[in-house]
Amino acid sequence: MKEKLKKFYSKFKFHWEYFLVMFIIIEVIVFGTMNPKFLMPRVLFGSFNDFISICIIAVFMCFVFITGGIDLQAGSIVGLTSIVIGVLWKTLGISIGAACMIAIIIGCLCGALSGFFIAFTNVQPMVITLGGSFLYSGLAIAVSNMSNTAAYLGISGFPEYFTAFTKKRFFGVIPSQVLIFIALAVIAYIILHRTKYGREVFLCGINRRAAEFSGINTKLIVMSTYIFSGMAASFAGIVMTSYLGSSKSDFGSDLTMPIITAVILGGTSTLGGKGGVVGSALAAVVIGIMRFGLSMNGVSNQYLDIPVGAMLVIVVAASTASKNEKINAFMHRHLTFKHKLTDK
């Protein structure tokens, strides 16, 4: 029995995802006691509408992190997608479905352009995606100038069936966005953890040279991860446009930091080779619920960056410090209860 417990414990301890699930439960309980309204399923699931774009993008951006890269441009692709849909529909009169398809293609192309430079010229991913974030947000403004409405107003008045699909609630409770998110997360999970391609992505991150020698076209793999990330950003842009019922060029401009926070909090290493879809998805939910819960309890929206930032720093500092030999030795020397544990 004891052995079994011990085994269970050791298995339990090394799964970061369990910790994240626990964290979500704790959050729900804490916020629920502070404000009972929070526990209503309708409110709780409805909160997903606020952070769905973070979830969708984080799930696919962990691909980029696993190859050892970083993607700062996803936020600006969200805005570009949104405004492209608006302009195509309103100014050029293309049907909304076709506009969405074109927007997804544009998102993929944006990712492909940056990915191409990163994979084929060996420039640091950070620089290229930084330039990409400038470029795509600038393009979004340029596109929005093509429409007749002022940029700060955005384009609205979309047909009913487009805005309705994100407002639909299944069983009267679960918004369709949650289902979209779960579907995308499952697809990402299958791609990353259940296919040959996924293993190649991991190998690229662990040791790119070894991957190359084993016959993997690392350049294409690295480039493809940025395409996935751009595609996810355009999905997020579509969902956001549909939910808010208007398209603006500056949607998503403040998403970059929360997305990166979510990916890293999900246990994905910035050095590459480590991480997973489940962790990223759960971490995005953790961040989203924390932001939502705090704002429901009367914390102003602008202060929400403090806890999220603090969480990121503390988690990463703790996890790197726990691997640091010096600190471990110090703890071992000075915390006596650890001796007792090891003696037994």
Added chain:
Amino acid sequence: MNTIKKFINRRECTSIIFLIALYVIVGLINPTFIQSDNIMLCLNGATVYTICAIGMAFVIFTGEIDASIGATLGLSAAVVATMVRDGKPFTLTVLVAVCIGLVIGLINGFGVAVLKVPSIIMTIGINSIVRGISYVYTGGAWVENVPKNFKELSQQGIAGLSWMYIGTIIIMIAIYMFLAKTKRGRYFQAVGDNEDGATHLGLPVTGTHLISFVICAVCASLASVVFVSRIGFVTPTSGNGYEMKAIAACVIGGISLSGGIGNMVGATFGALIMASISRILVFLGFSSNYDNTITGILLITIVVFDAVMQHRNTEKARRERLSARTETVAESKVVGGNM
């Protein structure tokens, strides 16, 4: 001839040539652009970027990155503006600003150098925390009514060039000399170039990392003084995006993000290019909305061009070395045959 060759081989050369070409081309299209008044305005407008880029260059030299200076600039600008508005003395204001930078820099440096948190994560986290604190401090309101004499500080100068920009350039040259000529100054690039090597040589690697973050944050808070003096009001989102602009300025100026390569002159010219773009767009008759597009294209083009050229150079050097080796082998064989 040799000096020209030497100049062309230097990293900042690309950005200087690019800047001159940019000014000449825009001047040909719209001659008012290259009148001395306007060039002085461009230079003065680059002061904040230049100070930020100088600070950022220290961090990038050591191979790290600081994404928190935007928030640092915002917070200390808010504090400076309120203090000046309430009639506090100038020196005290600057001192408080420097202290803010010092504290944020120490936190960043402690996390990165001692706890070994990856710098991008650490500074992104600190960025959002500091941004939140500045919201708490200002209560989400604008800080306005900065006294006139404080605003005039950035207007005064000689021949249209403000004292602040001249001071920045003098400090930049001093830092350039310090980095190039002194032993301690070389540490920064040594650490960035090869951290393990620097450790084995007995250089204070941890200390160097820590100091570079402190310098970067202090530079950002000094830039905030110039910022308040130039703009005259502070919003809760002031300084947003300055971290990216400063990084872009450094990269355009030929400082490699992998560390150890580049110098301060490049950073200064990079900052000047970044600051000139929106003005150039206006002079060419475009909306300054396209500022970001041009910046992005410029950043990607320069970096990719640089990487491709570097790759070609290393290939060429490798081939030369290889052919030289085969020649010596062939010669020695001939000699051996004769014996």
